Amino acid sequence: MTRTHSIFRRLAPLALALACEAAGGITSTDQPPDEVDDVDDGEPAGTSESSGPGPTGPGHDVGPGPAFQCDPWQQDCPAGQKCNLYSLDGDDTLDGAKCVPLDESPAQVGELCLAEGGYGAGVDDCDAGLLCWNVIPSGQGVCVQVCDGQAATPQCPEGQLCTKGFGDYHYKCLATCNPLAQDCIEGEMCASGDAGFVCAPDVSGEGGQIYDVCTAANDCDRGLMCSPPEAAPMCQASPEGGCCLPYCELGGVCPDGLECYDFEAWNEPPELINVGACGLVP
Template sequence: MPGLRTSLIVGVFALTALTACGTTTPGGDTDDGGTMDGPSPSTTVDTFPTAPTSSPATSMGPGTTSESESGTSADSSSGGAFISADMGGGGNCDVYAQDCPKGDKCMPWADDGGQSWNATTCVPVMPNPGQVGDPCSVEGSAVSGIDDCDLGMMCYNVNAQTNMGTCTELCGGSSDAPTCEDGLCAAYNDGNLPLCLTDCDPLLQDCGPEQLCLASPSANGFVCILDSLPGSDGGYGAPCQYVNTCDPGFFCAVQNVVAGCFNPTGCCEEFCDITQPNPDSQCTGAPGGEQCQPWYGMEPPPPGYEDVGFCGIPL
């Protein structure tokens, strides 16, 4: 998904990661909700080896990195949003509970003038607000927290040139028991960016253009997020720091999972199908000791994800 650059590396062990979706921008933690123009969500992983990102703690898959860079950035116009994967609080309101005064809504925003959603704040709900799926606009940038979507929604996947995006549902319930009317909850940026995103198949990468299918940091499953660096070199072994900086079909994994990886924050690693006759043959790093391993390890996978695996050096 354009606009999400998450600092999350998937590892073979359970890690927690957050992902934030936003506009794409070069460099940064997560973008702010604009397509290729702002910050992106980050996620934390609790089940697999992943690299640092900031998203809610949940089982995301092998070796994902989750470096809690609190916020996503939103400054480029078609990608460039970064997501971090830590769960946790901060801010002066609760996005899940929407506990602001009547007429206001609780929104993720960047309280430090940066390009990542690192806090929450109460802002007025605009007259005649947009509903989920409607086109929307933001004031200033994708991470300003000010848009024309309704209560419980935010303008996400924002284009930096036009400040236009799509109204997207924010997770309800609570951080411990998130709910979504549609899709799966994926909480990024230390929990400040809980988005209801479309579920997907990481082996098929069946998301829209400039989107990636990656593990949700806060739910058992995979969701579509913005590709923060569409068209860039994010294939096997490429250095990464954010969840959404690798190419489709790859994820940011911790350094010791990827053969020949010397980047401290992790390298891009492949998904694989564990039901194939010779699953290890799908792994580019097989000569270096990588094997195709179940994404969910010894835990029972959610329905529909029984075949999902990841390549990596067994830890």
């Protein structure tokens, strides 16, 4: 194994989650070893480092104490209400669940939604089992499905993957994509999620350029991923996260003397077997 791959493997448990536009994020756990994986997890989709809930099947724990007044996967609230995740501290970590009013004409998957009080407040006009995500400062976002926790493995509609966000209980279904083609809609980027590449909001802002520090899997510009800071000598060591480095096609050219490495031991679909990451020359 090359030195680069051992570096990536060592840092993979950090798992960079996917951050939401205003707050919130996607995390990655079983991401390509060539990338910093701390967006909030560090295990395969549907699992977490803690023993807390997630789409792990019947009988899973609901959550830590009174912060979880209901189960977002079981949707066990009274009629006219739904169980939504929310942030106890008002940040990007959804670490609680509560019953909130269900809109009389709720928005469905892929439709625009309104998150009252912003992302993490817990009140939106999506249907039960859906979450208003990629919320901009005005409170507008889009409804995405919470992964099905009734099965032993997380389930999502065809063409989507169950992806973990900030918080041990934050799983959502997101569209798959190709990081080399960057074939997501405007305002989104193709980033690495728990089980593969998914479309996520581009939260890089004015940063996110090559060799910039990143703190989430979607915190780099399109075509770049959040890799370990040791992956290139031009990266600066940072306790906050990783370093933005280019995706590459195997056999292709990388900048500044870096080489294109394959993602080892990652369950890539056939159309993505040529996707690599730029990193240190061994």
